Amino acid sequence: MSNESSLRSRLFADYGMFFVLAVLASLFSFLTYKEQHPTGSDAGRQVAEIVEESREGPLHVMIVARGTAEDREFTSAAREGLASNGVTVVAVVNGEPRDVRLEVERLSEDGQSVDLIVANDVASRWTVYDRIPELKMTPRVTPRPYYGADFLKSSNLIGVANQTAIYAIIAIGMTMVIVTAGIDLSVGSLVALAAVSSALFIRESGGVDASSAVVIAGVIGGILLCCLLGAFNGVMVTVFQLPPFIVTLAMMMMASGLAFRLSSGRSIAELPESFFALGGGRLMGVPNPVWLMVGLYVVGHILMSRTVLGRYIYAIGGNEEAARLSGVPVKRTLLAVYTVCGALAGLGGVVLASQLEAGDPKFGDKYELHVIAAVVVGGTSLMGGQGKVLGTLIGAFIIAVIKNGMNLTNVDPFNQKIVLGGVLLLGVLIDTMKRRPEILTRLFSQRG
Amino acid sequence: MNSATPTADAPLLEMQGIQKSFPGVHALSGVDLVLQKGEVLALLGENGAGKSTLIKILAGAHRADRGMMRISGDPVTLASPAAAISAGVGVIYQEFNLVPGLSSWENIFLGREEGSLFVRRTAERKRASEIFEQIGARIPIDAPCGQLSIAQQQMVEIAKALSQEVRIMVMDEPSAALTPQEVDKLFAVINRLRDRGIGIIYISHRLDEIARIADRVMVLRDGKYVADRLISDVTRSTMIEWMVGRTIDDEFPKRSVSIGDTRLQLKKLRREPSVRDVTLEIARGEIIGVTGLVGAGRTELARLVFGADPMEGGEVWLDGRRLKLHSPGDAIRAGICLLTEDRKHQGLVLGLSASANFALPNLAMLSTLGWVRHRQERDRFRHYVDTLKIRLSSPDQLAGHLSGGNQQKLVLSKWLEQNSEVIIFDEPTRGVDVGGKYEIYTLMNELARQGKAIMMISSELPEVLGMSDRIIVMHEGRITGTVDNVGDATQETLMDLAVG
Ligand SMILES: Nc1ncnc2c1ncn2[C@@H]1O[C@H](COP(=O)(O)OP(=O)(O)OP(=O)(O)O)[C@@H](O)[C@H]1O
Numbered sequence: 027m028s029n030e031s032s033l034r035s036r037l038f039a040d041y042g043m044f045f046v047l048a049v050l051a052s053l054f055s056f057l058t059y060k061e062q063h064p065t066g067s068d069a070g071r072q073v074a075e076i077v078e079e080s081r082e083g084p085l086h087v088m089i090v091a092r093g094t095a096e097d098r099e100f101t102s103a104a105r106e107g108l109a110s111n112g113v114t115v116v117a118v119v120n121g122e123p124r125d126v127r128l129e130v131e132r133l134s135e136d137g138q139s140v141d142l143i144v145a146n147d148v149a150s151r152w153t154v155y156d157r158i159p160e161l162k163m164t165p166r167v168t169p170r171p172y173y174g175a176d177f178l179k180s181s182n183l184i185g186v187a188n189q190t191a192i193y194a195i196i197a198i199g200m201t202m203v204i205v206t207a208g209i210d211l212s213v214g215s216l217v218a219l220a221a222v223s224s225a226l227f228i229r230e231s232g233g234v235d236a237s238s239a240v241v242i243a244g245v246i247g248g249i250l251l252c253c254l255l256g257a258f259n260g261v262m263v264t265v266f267q268l269p270p271f272i273v274t275l276a277m278m279m280m281a282s283g284l285a286f287r288l289s290s291g292r293s294i295a296e297l298p299e300s301f302f303a304l305g306g307g308r309l310m311g312v313p314n315p316v317w318l319m320v321g322l323y324v325v326g327h328i329l330m331s332r333t334v335l336g337r338y339i340y341a342i343g344g345n346e347e348a349a350r351l352s353g354v355p356v357k358r359t360l361l362a363v364y365t366v367c368g369a370l371a372g373l374g375g376v377v378l379a380s381q382l383e384a385g386d387p388k389f390g391d392k393y394e395l396h397v398i399a400a401v402v403v404g405g406t407s408l409m410g411g412q413g414k415v416l417g418t419l420i421g422a423f424i425i426a427v428i429k430n431g432m433n434l435t436n437v438d439p440f441n442q443k444i445v446l447g448g449v450l451l452l453g454v455l456i457d458t459m460k461r462r463p464e465i466l467t468r469l470f471s472q473r474g
Numbered sequence: 475m476n477s478a479t480p481t482a483d484a485p486l487l488e489m490q491g492i493q494k495s496f497p498g499v500h501a502l503s504g505v506d507l508v509l510q511k512g513e514v515l516a517l518l519g520e521n522g523a524g525k526s527t528l529i530k531i532l533a534g535a536h537r538a539d540r541g542m543m544r545i546s547g548d549p550v551t552l553a554s555p556a557a558a559i560s561a562g563v564g565v566i567y568q569e570f571n572l573v574p575g576l577s578s579w580e581n582i583f584l585g586r587e588e589g590s591l592f593v594r595r596t597a598e599r600k601r602a603s604e605i606f607e608q609i610g611a612r613i614p615i616d617a618p619c620g621q622l623s624i625a626q627q628q629m630v631e632i633a634k635a636l637s638q639e640v641r642i643m644v645m646d647e648p649s650a651a652l653t654p655q656e657v658d659k660l661f662a663v664i665n666r667l668r669d670r671g672i673g674i675i676y677i678s679h680r681l682d683e684i685a686r687i688a689d690r691v692m693v694l695r696d697g698k699y700v701a702d703r704l705i706s707d708v709t710r711s712t713m714i715e716w717m718v719g720r721t722i723d724d725e726f727p728k729r730s731v732s733i734g735d736t737r738l739q740l741k742k743l744r745r746e747p748s749v750r751d752v753t754l755e756i757a758r759g760e761i762i763g764v765t766g767l768v769g770a771g772r773t774e775l776a777r778l779v780f781g782a783d784p785m786e787g788g789e790v791w792l793d794g795r796r797l798k799l800h801s802p803g804d805a806i807r808a809g810i811c812l813l814t815e816d817r818k819h820q821g822l823v824l825g826l827s828a829s830a831n832f833a834l835p836n837l838a839m840l841s842t843l844g845w846v847r848h849r850q851e852r853d854r855f856r857h858y859v860d861t862l863k864i865r866l867s868s869p870d871q872l873a874g875h876l877s878g879g880n881q882q883k884l885v886l887s888k889w890l891e892q893n894s895e896v897i898i899f900d901e902p903t904r905g906v907d908v909g910g911k912y913e914i915y916t917l918m919n920e921l922a923r924q925g926k927a928i929m930m931i932s933s934e935l936p937e938v939l940g941m942s943d944r945i946i947v948m949h950e951g952r953i954t955g956t957v958d959n960v961g962d963a964t965q966e967t968l969m970d971l972a973v974g
C-alpha cells in the first residue's frame with residue numbers, strides 16, 4: 027500500500043511535467059473545440075451515403091471541390107461511392123469557381139443537365155452557383171458537420187509529433203551532456219552540416235537519379251561526420267580540460283561556416299525520391315521521424331537508467347572527483363557522451379533534409395536553444411547529476427504543444443515568443459520549487 | 475525587542491519541544507535544550523541521532539516543524555542563517571561550507587565584507603591573519619580554500635565563526651579532522667570564549683575530548699532526549715550506554731593474526747613537496763597505522779599509491795609485481811583501494827542514491843555486459859547496511875541526506891565490497907559513533923585475517939595505538955619514525971616523532 031503510494035509520488039516527482047503536458051493538451055482541446063467539417067475520403071464516402079438515403083430514381087450528379095490533395099481524395103471517394111450506387115456522375119471539378127462555370131458550359135453544349143451538386147464544405151459555400159442560371163435551383167449536398175477540437179484531430183497530433191521529432195531526438199544527446207554538467211551549443215550547426223554534407227554527397231554522386239546505395243552512404247556519411255565532430259568536442263573537453271561551453275561555441279561557429287562553404291550558401295535540392303522516404307515516409311500512418319524518435323527514446327531511457335554507462339554519466343555530473351576516485355573512467359565516458367550528442371545532431375540534420383527535400387546551411391538555426399529549453403523544461407538540472415531522458419521527451423512536447431496551440435488559436439507570432447520564454451522560466455521554476463520546497467516556505471513565512 | 479520580563483537570570487538559550495521530520499524520517503521528536511552563559515555543553519549521540527539537525531535548526535538552516543526557541547529569554551524565530559547570525563549564533567558545520575575558489579580570508583568575510591562598495595582587502599586580510607594567529611593555525615592565507623587540507627579547511631571554518639560577534643557558538647564535530655596539537659589549540663580558543671561568557675555547544679564522538687572540555691553533557695538517541703548531566707557526574711561508560719543503549723567494554727576488538735610475507739612495497743615514492751622518498755612495506759594480514767601532523771603528507775602518500783595523483787618518482791609493487799598506476803581505475807583493477815578522508819567531495823556523489831554510490835566502484839561485478847543488475851546491487855548493499863548498521867530510510871535515499879557518520883559508513887561499504895588486496899583507510903572513523911567504530915574495527919580485523927594488507931591513516935592516536943601492528947609517523951613528507959612494538963608506545967612517543 028504505502029509502497030504503491032510512494033511509487034506514485036515518485037512518479038509524480040520524476041515526471042510531474044507530464045501532468046503539465048496533460049493540462050496543456052486539455053486546455054488547447056477546449057479552446058479549439060468547434061464545428062468541424064469532415065474532409066478527405068471519409069467525407070467523400072459519407073456524402074455518397076447521404077445521396078443514396080434520399081434518392082428517388084436516377085440522378086445526374088456533379089462533384090465539386092478544390093484542387094488540393096485532400097479535396098482530390100474527397101472527390102474520388104465520392105465518385106466511387108456514387109458510381110457503385112448506380113448514380114451517374116456527369117462531371118467532377120477539382121479547382122476554382124471558374125472551373126465550375128466552364129464545366130457547366132461544356133455540359134450544356136452536350137445537352138446534359140445536373141440534378142444535384144455534391145461538394146465539400148468549402149466548395150459548397152462558393153457563390154458561383156447563384157451566378158450560373160443552370161445551377162441556381164440545383165440542390166447541394168455536403169458532408170455532415172460535427173463538433174470536435176482542432177487540437178485533437180489526428181492529423182494535428184501527428185503533425186505536432188512530426189515537428190517535434192527532430193528536436194526531441196537531438197535532445198536525448200543534450201540530456202546526457204547536461205547531466206554530466208556540460209553543455210553542447212554546436213548541435214544546431216551540426217544539423218546544418220549534416221544536411222548539407224549528405225545532400226551534397228548525393229547530388230555529386232548522381233543527383234536526382236542517385237541509387238539507393240548512394241543515398242544510404244550519404245545519410246551515414248552525414249551522421250558520421252557529426253559523430254566525429256562531437257568526438258572532437260569530447261577530446262577538447264576531456265584531454266585538454268577546456269570548458270564545454272567554449273569548445274562547443276567554437277564548434278558551433280566552425281560547423282556552420284563549413285556548412286555554408288560546402289554549399290556555397292545555397293540550398294541543395296537535386297535529390298532523388300528515395301532520400302525523401304526517410305523523413306517524409308509513413309509507417310502505419312505515423313511519420314518515420316516519429317517512429318525514430320520513439321525508438322531512440324526507449325534506447326536512451328534504458329541506457330540512462332539501466333546501464334553502467336548511465337550510472338557513470340550521473341556520477342560524473344554529480345561529483346566528478348568522487349567518480350574518478352571510485353574508478354569511473356571519466357574521460358572515456360565524457361568522450362562517449364559528446365560523441366553521441368554529435369551523432370544525434372547529425373541524424374537530426376539528415377532527417378530534416380529528407381523532410382524538407384533539400385540540404386540548406388540555414389537549417390538548424392537556434393536549434394541548440396530549443397533543444398536546451400526542452401531538456402530544462404523536462405526537469406534536467408544544468409548543474410548536472412540530475413535529469414531524466416523521458417522528462418526531456420515531455421519537455422519537448424510541452425514546448426511543441428504550446429506552439430501548436432498558439433497557432434491554432436491564432437496568437438500573433440511575436441506574442442508566441444514571449445509566451446515561450448515565459449514557459450521556459452515557469453518550467454524551471456516549478457521544477458526547482460518541487461525539489462527545494464523550503465524556498466517557498468521561507469519566502470512566504472518572511473512576508474507573512 | 476525590549477521585553478518587560480526580567481531576562482537577567484534567563485538562560486542564554488532555550489530550545490523547547492523541537493520537532494523535525496524529513497520524508498521517511500523523524501529526525502527530532504520533541505527535544506529540549508538549555509544552554510547557560512559561559513558553559514560548554516557537549517551534545518552526544520549515535521550517528522543519525524539528530525544532533526546536526528538540532529543545531530541546523532538553531533542556525534536557521536532548517537526550520538523546525540514544531541517547538542520554540544528563546545535567546546536570553548526573548549522568543550526568536552530563526553528563519554534564515556542570516557537571522558541566526560544577527561541573533562548572535564555562530565556555527566561551525568560538520569560539513570564545510572567554503573567556496574573552493576576563494577582564499578581563506580575571503581571565505582571568512584564572505585557575506586559580511588567590510589567597506590560599502592569596495593572590499594577593504596588589506597583590513598580583512600589582516601584581521602584574518604590575527605584570528606589564525608590566535609588559534610595557532612598555520613594556513614597559506616592567500617591560497618584558494620579548495621587546495622587546503624581538510625584540517626586546514628576546518629581551521630578556516632573555526633576562524634570564520636570566531637570572526638563574528640557571537641553569543642552562542644555551535645561546533646559540529648570540529649575536531650574530527652584535527653590532530654591532537656590542533657585540538658589543544660582549539661580547546662584553548664574554547665576556553666577563552668567560555669571566559670568571555672559565550673555559550674558553546676560542542677558535538678563530538680571523541681569521548682576523551684568531551685571529558686576534557688565540557689561542563690555538561692546532553693545525549694540524544696533516535697531524535698529523542700535521553701539524559702543531561704554535569705560532566706563531573708558521569709563516566710565514560712555511562713555516556714556510551716546512554717548513546718548506544720548498551721555497554722561497550724573494549725573499544726578495540728582483539729585480534730590474533732599471523733603476519734605473513736610482504737605484499738605491498740612502496741619504493742622511494744616521491745611527489746614534491748608533500749611526499750619525499752617514502753619507502754614502506756606492508757605484509758599479509760598486517761595493519762599499518764600512519765600518523766603525523768596535518769600536512770605531514772599522509773593523504774598525499776595514499777593518493778599516490780592509489781594513482782589519484784601522478785608520481786614524480788618511485789615504484790609501487792604488489793605481490794612481487796610492479797604496478798603501473800595512471801588512474802584510480804588502474805589501482806582498483808590491480809587490487810588497491812582508498813577510502814578517502816573527505817566524503818563530501820571525494821567519497822560520495824551526494825545527489826545519487828545511497829545504493830548507487832555503493833555500486834559505483836563495483837559496477838564491474840554488479841553488471842552483465844553493461845547492464846546494471848539492480849536486484850543484486852540491492853542485496854549486496856543490504857548486507858552492508860546490516861553489518862555496518864547504516865541508518866537510512868531506504869537504499870534510494872540520497873547520499874547527501876544521510877547523517878555525517880552514516881555517509882562515512884556508506885563510503886566504507888562501497889570499498890569493502892571491492893574486496894581489494896590492499897586497503898588504505900584515510901581517517902576511516904571520522905565522525906563515526908562509538909558503536910560504529912567498533913563495527914569498523916571488527917571489519918578491519920576480519921580483512922587482516924583474510925590476508926589483506928591494510929594501511930590506516932589516522933589522527934586519532936588511541937585508534938592508531940589500539941589497531942595497528944606497526945606505526946609509521948610522518949613529518950613533512952618523510953617517514954620520521956617507525957614503532958614496531960606498539961604495545962609499549964604511548965601517545966607521547968608518537969607526538970614526539972610527529973614533530974620531527
Ligand atoms: N535533508 C535531509 N533529508 C532527509 N533526511 C535527513 C536530512 N538530513 C538529515 N536527515 C536524517 O535525519 C536523521 C538525523 O540526522 P543528523 O544529521 O541530525 O544526525 P547526527 O546526529 O548529526 O549524526 P552524525 O553523528 O552521523 O553526524 C538521520 O536519519 C538522517 O538520515
Ligand SMILES: [Mg+2]
Nearest residue numbers: 526568877878
Ligand atoms: Mg551530524
